[in-house]
Amino acid sequence: MSLADVSLVLIAAGMTAYIVLAGADFGGGFWDLTAGGAQRGRPARELVQRSMGPVWETNHVWLIFILVLTWTAFPVAFGSAMSTLYVAGFLAVAGIVMRGTGFALRGQAASLPEARLLGAAFALSSVLAPFCLGAAAGAIGSGRVPVGNAAGDPWGSWLNPTGVLVGILAVLAGAYLAAVYLAADAERAGLDELRRAFRTRALGAGLVAGAVAIAGLFVLRGDAPALFEGLTSGAGLVCIVLSAIAGVTTLSLVWRGRFAAARYVAAAAVASVTAGWALAQYPQLLPGLTVSQAAAPHSTLVALLISAALGVLTIAPAQLALYRMAISGELSKPMESS
Amino acid sequence: MQALTIAAASVTGALGKPEQHDLLLVRELQTMSFVFHIPLVCFGIAFPALVLFVEGLWIRTGDALYKAMAKRWSKVMLILFAIGVVSGTILSFEMGLLWPNFMATFGDVFGLAFGIEGFSFFAEAIFIAMYVYGWERFSPRRHLLLGVPIVIAGVTGSLMVISVNGWMNHPAGFDVVGGRVANVDPLAALFNSHLWHELIHMYVAGYVVVGCVVGAVYARSWLRGNRDRYVRTGLIVAVTVAALAAPVQFVVGDWAGRTVADDQPIKLAAFEGVADTTRGASLHLGGVYEKGAVRGGIKLPKALSLLAQHDPDALVPGLRSVRAADRPPVNVVRFSFQAMVAIGTLLALLGIAYVVTWWRHRRLPRSRWFYRLLVASGPLSVVALLAGWTTTEVGRQPWIVYGFMRTSEGVTAASGIGIAFVVLLAVYLALSVAIVWLLRRLAQRAPQAEVREELRLRPA
Numbered sequence: 001m002s003l004a005d006v007s008l009v010l011i012a013a014g015m016t017a018y019i020v021l022a023g024a025d026f027g028g029g030f031w032d033l034t035a036g037g038a039q040r041g042r043p044a045r046e047l048v049q050r051s052m053g054p055v056w057e058t059n060h061v062w063l064i065f066i067l068v069l070t071w072t073a074f075p076v077a078f079g080s081a082m083s084t085l086y087v088a089g090f091l092a093v094a095g096i097v098m099r100g101t102g103f104a105l106r107g108q109a110a111s112l113p114e115a116r117l118l119g120a121a122f123a124l125s126s127v128l129a130p131f132c133l134g135a136a137a138g139a140i141g142s143g144r145v146p147v148g149n150a151a152g153d154p155w156g157s158w159l160n161p162t163g164v165l166v167g168i169l170a171v172l173a174g175a176y177l178a179a180v181y182l183a184a185d186a187e188r189a190g191l192d193e194l195r196r197a198f199r200t201r202a203l204g205a206g207l208v209a210g211a212v213a214i215a216g217l218f219v220l221r222g223d224a225p226a227l228f229e230g231l232t233s234g235a236g237l238v239c240i241v242l243s244a245i246a247g248v249t250t251l252s253l254v255w256r257g258r259f260a261a262a263r264y265v266a267a268a269a270v271a272s273v274t275a276g277w278a279l280a281q282y283p284q285l286l287p288g289l290t291v292s293q294a295a296a297p298h299s300t301l302v303a304l305l306i307s308a309a310l311g312v313l314t315i316a317p318a319q320l321a322l323y324r325m326a327i328s329g330e331l332s333k334p335m336e337s338s
Numbered sequence: 339m340q341a342l343t344i345a346a347a348s349v350t351g352a353l354g355k356p357e358q359h360d361l362l363l364v365r366e367l368q369t370m371s372f373v374f375h376i377p378l379v380c381f382g383i384a385f386p387a388l389v390l391f392v393e394g395l396w397i398r399t400g401d402a403l404y405k406a407m408a409k410r411w412s413k414v415m416l417i418l419f420a421i422g423v424v425s426g427t428i429l430s431f432e433m434g435l436l437w438p439n440f441m442a443t444f445g446d447v448f449g450l451a452f453g454i455e456g457f458s459f460f461a462e463a464i465f466i467a468m469y470v471y472g473w474e475r476f477s478p479r480r481h482l483l484l485g486v487p488i489v490i491a492g493v494t495g496s497l498m499v500i501s502v503n504g505w506m507n508h509p510a511g512f513d514v515v516g517g518r519v520a521n522v523d524p525l526a527a528l529f530n531s532h533l534w535h536e537l538i539h540m541y542v543a544g545y546v547v548v549g550c551v552v553g554a555v556y557a558r559s560w561l562r563g564n565r566d567r568y569v570r571t572g573l574i575v576a577v578t579v580a581a582l583a584a585p586v587q588f589v590v591g592d593w594a595g596r597t598v599a600d601d602q603p604i605k606l607a608a609f610e611g612v613a614d615t616t617r618g619a620s621l622h623l624g625g626v627y628e629k630g631a632v633r634g635g636i637k638l639p640k641a642l643s644l645l646a647q648h649d650p651d652a653l654v655p656g657l658r659s660v661r662a663a664d665r666p667p668v669n670v671v672r673f674s675f676q677a678m679v680a681i682g683t684l685l686a687l688l689g690i691a692y693v694v695t696w697w698r699h700r701r702l703p704r705s706r707w708f709y710r711l712l713v714a715s716g717p718l719s720v721v722a723l724l725a726g727w728t729t730t731e732v733g734r735q736p737w738i739v740y741g742f743m744r745t746s747e748g749v750t751a752a753s754g755i756g757i758a759f760v761v762l763l764a765v766y767l768a769l770s771v772a773i774v775w776l777l778r779r780l781a782q783r784a785p786q787a788e789v790r791e792e793l794r795l796r797p798a
């Protein structure tokens with residue numbers, strides 16, 4: 001494995017972490033959107049706020065991590081992709097901004113009539129951002145992002161069958177993950193009604209996501225044959241099969257009410273899809289640009305990987321501690337008075 | 339005297355030469371994003387230290403008033419951090435969305451800095467969450483310790499991004515071979531020679547801005563007749579910080595000026611509008627640069643030479659020593675530089691007045707004018723901050739990487755920038771409304787709401 005490959009693995013790992021962690025934050029917004037009227041939806045909304053308020057910023061940093069790793073390790077690919085995908089990029093960032101602000105505001109506004117209006121805006125942004133990010137990934141996966149400065153089609157590159165498919169899958173995956181996490185949190189907090197409600201939602205979202213994923217394979221066969229080929233042979237196929245097994249397992253865990261285990265298995269499903277995508281494309285990064293051609297010089301990769309390793313070693317314990325505290329519900333609500 | 343050549347060796351962009359008819363709009367978009375982000379990050383740089391200081395007072399004295407204040411401030415810190423996060427995300431996207439050719443060509447040279455910065459963002463996000471959500475969860479001492487990484491991450495986070503800016507102003511860590519970037523040395527790029535004055539100047543600016551803005555809030559309460567212990571404490575902590583930091587800015591600014599004189603003589607010439615290379619160059623306060631000379635304003639003979647080299651007769655290279663296409667827009671730079679120095683002077687004098695009163699009489703100044711000026715110092719300090727960045731960034735034009743790549747070469751070739759501009763303008767306006775609304779709501783609640791203990795608001 002070359003240093004460039006290691007960097008790619010790191011980027012894929014960052015994407016997995018972002019989908020599994022921040023994806024669920026967006027999913028929380030999705031459930032916010034569908035929670036029902038102010039009175040009826042209130043317990044669900046409060047749970048979303050309480051579970052995700054303390055961790056969303058940390059989850060969000062994974063996106064920054066992916067961006068900086070990509071522009072340092074694969075600068076030409078980064079410049080090409082961002083310039084072609086600028087419409088999706090601007091929309092995604094607008095969605096991310098609204099979602100983040102939503103977290104900040106909700107803590108204050110939960111009791112107000114404005115909250116519903118705000119809530120709708122934030123919840124919509126929770127769908128917009130993952131859809132655009134997913135569609136951008138689909139654009140790259142289906143080979144529609146050429147090397148060059150805004151050389152691809154600003155709309156058609158991501159608004160096409162593959163892009164839309166991956167975008168929808170991203171939204172559904174987030175919704176599923178969020179429902180699983182929230183069911184677990186509700187269980188721990190002894191909120192039985194919410195536990196049942198989110199269990200149902202998790203099962204629903206999981207089944208829909210699974211169905212879309214299967215249908216999606218046919219979409220890919222027509223729309224992105226090279227990617228389809230990679231995903232249905234060799235190592236790519238192994239990943240897809242693993243992901244399918246993990247997907248079924250996590251659903252059955254949710255069915256049996258074992259939410260904590262379902263979290264980790266769902267993360268494994270996401271990780272294997274990401275890995276499968278990377279393997280299916282390897283060694284092409286963009287059409288005509290291989291990983292080794294796109295890679296930064298040796299000196300840069302060495303420095304980047306060393307600093308990433310040191311960074312992970314110092315940050316990981318703190319991050320785990322934060323998640324542990326958040327999961328066990330030890331962190332209080334700061335925005336209300338004590 | 340040798341003619342100046344800025345263009346050391348022009349680099350061919352990795353993505354070719356872009357066609358962009360709206361370059362000015364792209365630049366305005368970038369500027370708008372910075373204008374929003376940079377004042378916020380001052381709070382990331384300096385505010386945690388203030389919060390910890392007040393919490394430390396609580397631990398030492400057991401006075402619940404300090405706890406109420408630290409807790410209240412920590413909520414403000416969290417809100418501003420959240421908005422800093424989202425506005426920083428916009429900036430990160432814009433690196434690629436607006437400047438793909440710059441990134442494609444140089445991302446591997448300076449990217450390391452941002453990579454390291456990412457980890458300090460992780461640290462900041464993690465510990466801020468533990469700190470703000472953990473007031474009742476940890477013992478006071480452990481809680482205080484949790485705040486320390488936030489202070490450190492504020493330094494490292496801005497260190498790395500400023501390293502990139504320093505590098506853009508004084509590039510290092512690569513060679514140009516046949517128009518291509520080669521022999522990349524990321525550590526040399528990281529520790530470029532403009533990093534240090536920019537970092538320290540910005541760091542001190544963070545304390546000036548936070549001190550002035552927080553001080554302004556309490557000074558307003560003071561003027562309205564609310565002078566209880568809570569307001570008084572907030573005022574003293576904030577104003578003391580600003581008063582100590584503002585005079586330091588003079589010294590650091592002087593260092594910055596000399597570094598610019600050495601490395602970016604044309605930028606220095608634009609600070610004043612020196613058209614022809616001059617010995618003993620003067621500075622004008624005010625006035626407008628027109629056709630090679632400053633019209634109007636008050637002339638300070640030899641002041642520019644003194645600033646640049648600490649020598650009244652030093653030689654200052656003029657703008658005309660380079661081609662017109664290599665000169666920055668003089669009046670923008672000039673005006674910004676003057677605004678920064680004028681405000682810096684005012685703030686330093688205000689700080690000195692405060693420190694002297696305290697020293698001599700052990701009390702706050704009594705004049706209402708002092709408090710009126712304090713209220714004004716909040717916005718003024720932000721203006722100085724942005725003016726300083728305008729000096730640096732517009733003074734660097736037309737280069738994106740000084741001497742190596744023009745801004746017009748780094749830019750995106752995408753169309754429809756106008757739409758992006760309008761969308762982001764709306765986003766920033768909405769964000770501004772959101773911040774103001776949130777902070778006002780927070781302020782409307784009495785400090786008593788923060789703690790169970792009874793607060794002693796009357797002076798003993």
Ligand code: HDD
Pocket residue numbers: 507532535536537539540543546547587588590591592594595596598678679680681682683685719722723724725726727728729730731733
């Ligand atoms: C509260 C803010 C503030 C105050 C009071 C001052 N500055 Fe400043 N200045 C900044 C905030 C700032 C900054 C943080 O905005 C900049 C932009 C880039 C940097 O390194 O610091 C800056 C840049 C900057 C530069 C350009 C550096 C470069 O391009 O590399 C110079 C020469 C000065 N300053 C000089 C001064 C002087 C002589 C001051 C005397 C009072 C002064 N500044 C006060």
Ligand code: HEM
Pocket residue numbers: 057060061064375376378379380381382383418419420421422423424425426427429430433459460462463492495496499500540
């Ligand atoms: C191209 C320029 C810049 C980019 C790409 C950028 C990017 C970012 C990002 C992504 C964040 C959010 C971090 C998170 O997710 O937790 C952030 C926050 C921050 N940035 Fe920037 N930034 C830029 C300019 C600046 C400047 C000019 C400064 C200061 C001199 C600065 C200092 C900070 C600090 C201290 C934070 C912490 C957040 C806070 O406390 O508000 N950044 N920046």
Ligand code: HEM
Pocket residue numbers: 365366368369372373376433437440499500502503724727728729731732735738745748
């Ligand atoms: C991708 C990297 C960057 C690019 C392409 C870039 C480019 C630009 C451009 C073109 C402008 C507009 C100048 C004008 O209006 O003439 C600008 C402004 C500015 N830049 Fe940079 N810059 C970058 C990174 C940074 C960093 C890392 C910092 C700070 C640490 C910074 C601070 C600023 C500030 C504060 C302004 C506003 C100046 C004003 O008020 O006009 N920039 N930048």
